[in-house]
Amino acid sequence: MRLKGLSNTLLILSLLLWNAQAAAALTIEITQTVDAGVPVAVVPFGWVGGGAGLEQDVAAVVRADLDRSGRFKNLPVRKMVAFPQTGSEIDFDAWRRLNLDHLVVGQIRPLGADRYQIRFQLFDVVRKEQLAGYKMNTTARDLRTTAHRIADIIFEKLTGHRGAFATRVAYITSIKQPGGGREIALNVADADGFNAQTIVSSPEPLMSPSWSPDGQRLAYVSFEGGKPGIYVQDIYSGKRQQVASFPGINGAPAWSPDGRRLALTLSKDGDPDIYVLDLQTGQLRQLTDHYAIDTEPAWSPDGRWIAFTSDRGGGPQIYRIPSAGGEPERLSFKGGYNARPSFSPRGDAITMVSRVGKQFRIGLLNLRTKAIRILTEGALDESPSFAPNGSMIIYATKVNGKGELAAVSVDGRIRQRLAMQVGDVREPIWSPYSKAQ
Amino acid sequence: MKSSIIKFLPAAAVALAVGGCTTVPPFGGYDDEPMAADQVEVVDQYYGGDSQYAADATGAYGYTSPIAASGGVYEEYESEEAIQELLNTLTVYFGYDAANVAGDFRNVVVAHGEYLAANPDVTVTVEGHCDERGSREYNIALGERRANSVKDLLVAQGADERQIVTISYGEERPAMEGSSEQAWSKNRRAEFLY
Numbered sequence: 001m002r003l004k005g006l007s008n009t010l011l012i013l014s015l016l017l018w019n020a021q022a023a024a025a026l027t028i029e030i031t032q033t034v035d036a037g038v039p040v041a042v043v044p045f046g047w048v049g050g051g052a053g054l055e056q057d058v059a060a061v062v063r064a065d066l067d068r069s070g071r072f073k074n075l076p077v078r079k080m081v082a083f084p085q086t087g088s089e090i091d092f093d094a095w096r097r098l099n100l101d102h103l104v105v106g107q108i109r110p111l112g113a114d115r116y117q118i119r120f121q122l123f124d125v126v127r128k129e130q131l132a133g134y135k136m137n138t139t140a141r142d143l144r145t146t147a148h149r150i151a152d153i154i155f156e157k158l159t160g161h162r163g164a165f166a167t168r169v170a171y172i173t174s175i176k177q178p179g180g181g182r183e184i185a186l187n188v189a190d191a192d193g194f195n196a197q198t199i200v201s202s203p204e205p206l207m208s209p210s211w212s213p214d215g216q217r218l219a220y221v222s223f224e225g226g227k228p229g230i231y232v233q234d235i236y237s238g239k240r241q242q243v244a245s246f247p248g249i250n251g252a253p254a255w256s257p258d259g260r261r262l263a264l265t266l267s268k269d270g271d272p273d274i275y276v277l278d279l280q281t282g283q284l285r286q287l288t289d290h291y292a293i294d295t296e297p298a299w300s301p302d303g304r305w306i307a308f309t310s311d312r313g314g315g316p317q318i319y320r321i322p323s324a325g326g327e328p329e330r331l332s333f334k335g336g337y338n339a340r341p342s343f344s345p346r347g348d349a350i351t352m353v354s355r356v357g358k359q360f361r362i363g364l365l366n367l368r369t370k371a372i373r374i375l376t377e378g379a380l381d382e383s384p385s386f387a388p389n390g391s392m393i394i395y396a397t398k399v400n401g402k403g404e405l406a407a408v409s410v411d412g413r414i415r416q417r418l419a420m421q422v423g424d425v426r427e428p429i430w431s432p433y434s435k436a437q
Numbered sequence: 438m439k440s441s442i443i444k445f446l447p448a449a450a451v452a453l454a455v456g457g458c459t460t461v462p463p464f465g466g467y468d469d470e471p472m473a474a475d476q477v478e479v480v481d482q483y484y485g486g487d488s489q490y491a492a493d494a495t496g497a498y499g500y501t502s503p504i505a506a507s508g509g510v511y512e513e514y515e516s517e518e519a520i521q522e523l524l525n526t527l528t529v530y531f532g533y534d535a536a537n538v539a540g541d542f543r544n545v546v547v548a549h550g551e552y553l554a555a556n557p558d559v560t561v562t563v564e565g566h567c568d569e570r571g572s573r574e575y576n577i578a579l580g581e582r583r584a585n586s587v588k589d590l591l592v593a594q595g596a597d598e599r600q601i602v603t604i605s606y607g608e609e610r611p612a613m614e615g616s617s618e619q620a621w622s623k624n625r626r627a628e629f630l631y
Contacts, residue, residue, distance in 0.1 A: 293578040296574045339572040353571060379616070380569060382573065
């Protein structure tokens with residue numbers, strides 16, 4: 001069976017809706033860190049060239065990333081004893097007297113118009129040895145991204161876990177308009193809140209963004225035209241395609257790990273069930289068939305399972321079904337409301353919305369023990385999504401009636417708040433690692 | 438007459454309700470003569486004997502009236518004004534996590550259903566909505582369940598399915614902003630859009 005949308009090769013380049021324009025910026029505030037962060041100093045990078053140097057303070061971006069992770073204690077620039085740019089310029093004993101464990105130094109040199117080379121080195125101050133050193137070529141536009149990659153390398157060397165600073169977050173904003181109504185927008189920003197871009201905007205609801213595994217495209221639900229449809233859009237070119245517009249619900253798109261399929265919710269046959277759509281062939285396969293609500297599919301990282309929300313047992317709970325088809329199996333047994341599953345990158349846990357008393361909070365379901373741990377303390381927390389390295393979970397919350405984003409580490413020790421100046425922000429989805437990395 | 442006219446069901450059809458008494462009690466608001474079969478409407482509400490009103494499987498309840506108390510199943514036949522008022526009501530509200538049309542809202546939906554049945558050229562969109570609590574796509578599904586629950590009741594009154602379009606907005610279009618119980622109760626709703 002082919003979809004209506006695909007058979008017409010309905011490739012809409014909607015200039016009306018697509019405007020990759022700067023969106024309202026998100027500001028990030030660390031609200032809780034680990035007590036004993038690793039002491040580190042990121043010395044301002046030297047400029048090896050003529051003129052005044054760069055406006056962008058690359059070292060400051062690295063410092064902010066490490067700060068935001070909650071696992072490091074940065075030495076402020078004003079307390080630095082010297083400003084070495086290379087390893088040979090470092091007086092290790094002087095830094096050691098500041099009880100510093102690690103030191104980062106670097107240089108930036110111009111490579112012609114708008115191109116630069118950044119060299120940086122990470123040192124163990126106690127052992128006086130280099131732990132990492134790289135030369136990275138970049139452009140003026142990509143300076144921040146390169147800084148995030150440097151932070152990723154430092155994070156991995158010092159914690160043993162891959163960094164996730166050079167990633168992005170997609171999210172929905174809702175901003176009241178002067179003439180009444182709201183403008184709903186799907187946006188993408190760097191994981192530090194910078195470079196926020198609007199991907200699509202509409203006076204009608206936009207919801208449920210899902211990243212393609214290559215980080216190039218987003219699937220989402222749009223109610224434009226007065227009914228829900230599922231769209232797939234290239235975030236760079238703005239090209240988009242409607243992939244589902246059946247009668248009833250067209251919702252909850254979720255990209256398969258191989259990038260070839262979308263799991264989604266359709267109610268064309270009377271009640272919401274989970275389907276899998278092959279994006280190449282347009283082939284649609286029904287995965288669940290139950291008169292109850294089945295929705296919010298999520299792929300396991302190995303692509304073998306699809307977890308979903310179902311109220312077939314009374315209240316909403318998490319189930320899973322083999323993505324190739326089979327019998328659903330219930331996964332969550334504690335609490336009266338567990339919904340919107342999302343797998344950890346290792347596939348060993350599911351984060352979800354769990355009702356605790358009258359509060360809706362972010363829960364973590366251990367798939368081995370089936371134990372549920374509540375990670376947040378809000379009343380209206382929803383839409384949790386893992387960072388691609390599994391260290392943090394980003395989610396939506398309400399603070400004083402305003403929609404905000406927040407993030408919490410999986411161990412609950414580190415908390416961040418991501419707020420916008422105006423309007424509500426919700427449905428954050430952390431991007432996968434960029435393939436270019 | 439200005440007040441409600443009461444139609445009653447023949448005893449046979451009443452058996453499901455309270456049973457026992459087959460005499461029509463004297464009451465000043467209806468004709469003493471039994472109606473012809475084609476004038477009789479089968480109601481899907483019933484009385485639960487001695488209780489003020491009894492919830493049925495979907496949580497709806499029937500009216501209390503002196504007639505009911507003495508053992509018949511009746512349906513109130515509303516005045517034109519009353520029916521117009523019901524038709525002017527374009528929003529019905531729901532309980533938390535519930536999709537059944539309950540209480541007085543049942544009269545509203547029944548009136549719309551009879552209106553649609555009597556006017557087959559008229560079409561209506563029924564929008565289902567939810568409060569903000571819980572996950573968004575689950576709320577889309579819950580909103581659809583609400584819209585369908587209204588649609589089923591409209592069809593039960595004789596409206597044609599093709600007259601009715603349903604759409605769920607979940608929690609995406611609140612009628613009232615805010616995170617209070619009051620806002621939530623205003624947002625758990627279905628809306629008629631003619």
